[in-house]
Amino acid sequence: MLADHVTGPGRRNNGTTGHMTAEAKAAEVAAADPASPPLTERQEARRRRILHASAQLASRGGFDAVQMREVAESSSVALGTLYRYFPSKVHLLVATMQDQLQHMHTTIRKRPPAGETPAERCAETLMRAFRALQREPHLADAMVRALTFADRSVSPEVDTVSRLTTAIILDAMGLADAPTPEQLSAVRVIEHTWHSALITWLSGRASIAQVKIDIEMVCRLIDLTSPETP
Amino acid sequence: MLADHVTGPGRRNNGTTGHMTAEAKAAEVAAADPASPPLTERQEARRRRILHASAQLASRGGFDAVQMREVAESSSVALGTLYRYFPSKVHLLVATMQDQLQHMHTTIRKRPPAGETPAERCAETLMRAFRALQREPHLADAMVRALTFADRSVSPEVDTVSRLTTAIILDAMGLADAPTPEQLSAVRVIEHTWHSALITWLSGRASIAQVKIDIEMVCRLIDLTSPETP
DNA sequence: CGGTAATCTAGAACAAGTTTCAGACTTGAT
DNA sequence: ATCAAGTCTGAAACTTGTTCTAGATTACCG
Numbered sequence: 001m002l003a004d005h006v007t008g009p010g011r012r013n014n015g016t017t018g019h020m021t022a023e024a025k026a027a028e029v030a031a032a033d034p035a036s037p038p039l040t041e042r043q044e045a046r047r048r049r050i051l052h053a054s055a056q057l058a059s060r061g062g063f064d065a066v067q068m069r070e071v072a073e074s075s076s077v078a079l080g081t082l083y084r085y086f087p088s089k090v091h092l093l094v095a096t097m098q099d100q101l102q103h104m105h106t107t108i109r110k111r112p113p114a115g116e117t118p119a120e121r122c123a124e125t126l127m128r129a130f131r132a133l134q135r136e137p138h139l140a141d142a143m144v145r146a147l148t149f150a151d152r153s154v155s156p157e158v159d160t161v162s163r164l165t166t167a168i169i170l171d172a173m174g175l176a177d178a179p180t181p182e183q184l185s186a187v188r189v190i191e192h193t194w195h196s197a198l199i200t201w202l203s204g205r206a207s208i209a210q211v212k213i214d215i216e217m218v219c220r221l222i223d224l225t226s227p228e229t230p
Numbered sequence: 231m232l233a234d235h236v237t238g239p240g241r242r243n244n245g246t247t248g249h250m251t252a253e254a255k256a257a258e259v260a261a262a263d264p265a266s267p268p269l270t271e272r273q274e275a276r277r278r279r280i281l282h283a284s285a286q287l288a289s290r291g292g293f294d295a296v297q298m299r300e301v302a303e304s305s306s307v308a309l310g311t312l313y314r315y316f317p318s319k320v321h322l323l324v325a326t327m328q329d330q331l332q333h334m335h336t337t338i339r340k341r342p343p344a345g346e347t348p349a350e351r352c353a354e355t356l357m358r359a360f361r362a363l364q365r366e367p368h369l370a371d372a373m374v375r376a377l378t379f380a381d382r383s384v385s386p387e388v389d390t391v392s393r394l395t396t397a398i399i400l401d402a403m404g405l406a407d408a409p410t411p412e413q414l415s416a417v418r419v420i421e422h423t424w425h426s427a428l429i430t431w432l433s434g435r436a437s438i439a440q441v442k443i444d445i446e447m448v449c450r451l452i453d454l455t456s457p458e459t460p
Numbered sequence: 461c462g463g464t465a466a467t468c469t470a471g472a473a474c475a476a477g478t479t480t481c482a483g484a485c486t487t488g489a490t
Numbered sequence: 491a492t493c494a495a496g497t498c499t500g501a502a503a504c505t506t507g508t509t510c511t512a513g514a515t516t517a518c519c520g
Contacts, residue, residue, distance in 0.1 A: 009497080040486090040487085043497090063381075067476065067477085068476075068477060068478080069476075077498085077499090078498060078500065078501095079479095079500085079501090080481095080497095080498075080500085081497080081498055081499075083477095083478070083479080084498085088477080089476095148375075148378040149378065149379045150433060151293075151433060152434045155434055155435050158433065158435065182447075185447045186447060189423050189444050189447050189448045191426070192423040192426035192427055192444065192448075193419050193423055196378075196425050196426045199378055203381060203385055203388065204382050204385055205385050210418075214415065214422065217412075217415045217416060217419050217451065218419045218422075218423075218448075220451065221447065221448070221450065221451060224450055224454065270467095270516090270517080276468095294506095297505095297506065297507085298507060298508080307469090308468060308469040308471090309469090309470085309471085309508090310470085310471095310510085310511095311467080311468055311469075313509080314467080314468085319506095319507065319508090
């Protein structure tokens, strides 16, 4: 319902109207999401190993520590294969973020924010996410830097991440359906602030306290967009 | 009063309490800002040539088109020298942004925004800046990507850019002095939104109209922080 | 002026992301 | 079981940011 658009191998479809991908029909496996190129079990496993290695290396030393050759070796995959699954380092890290976000979403759903107003719940959720990131600052660094450095060629993937984030926030607000355009706009602004505040924190230009203040400030916008529910 | 912290050569001061830099006292030249390492005329000229080449290349093809070897050649400077002036590509592009921002600041001061409320003036100013960026989207791409990709080693320079931006916004609001902490917080959030919205626009994930909406939305925060001035 | 330290130049060398290629292996279909 | 198409592997090559080196130049000091 939320997740889709999984990056996977088999992108180089040149125009020929050839047969469908060889492994195409195989094992429409466990994972609940894949839509575009259905993956073999072994492929699914490879993909998972790669993402795991990526997160692992990122947790060590952030963006720079995720070196494609190392990811390939750690996940027992040839370099060329790695690039077939994720066409660039940024693609890989954005996919990693997607992965982590999904975890976070289910985690948050298990214990939803308890605040009174939507604004409070929103701030609470974001702060919870922030604390999670603080536990793995290097991983956060790798993912966020990749996300904001991504160019047009990664737009679809970045967009997926963005939609996931939006979903989490709307969930938190308790407005998962029927948000007004104004509210969507406010949520977009909140996301902007969230990303940018993370960056200033990661680059050491803002303290944790500062980020908290900024988040709470921007969440006030929500009150501004729904004063008709007293 | 606003600008300082100019990147320049002569950084590799190892601990020795040696004599002051050879060219140190020379020509405390034209430019109004340099503080740390006063530059020779020829050095000032080199620095300018480099920044010009950087902006030029950036205007062509954005971040990727700014290749250090090319910048060096275009500005008739050896690669090593380029790196002495700007210790990395990101440093170079952030300095380029600083440069452009200064232009913009003086431009805006010549014809200040005319809106009624601070919020209106703020939105007006940002939209004017946005239109300026639209005229050189590739340059914008290079500068903004560099800014958000910058790691800790570039913090001082990024911070300078941030202060410049803050100054522009406060100027626009007419609150250049004595802003309350709340207002400063709001301005920080506005900057966050500004940067992040630019990125989504540059990577083709948001339209110009969308950016406008977001900017106007976030500027409403200003009203929220000063309802005591009717 | 002459000396000396710092700066600049040209070019090689190194690092990591990305591409390419030939050959081995899998997969699904006949 | 066999075949054709598509994948994966291993290794080399290419690109661009960054570092290093040796020698020429420049700037300041006495």
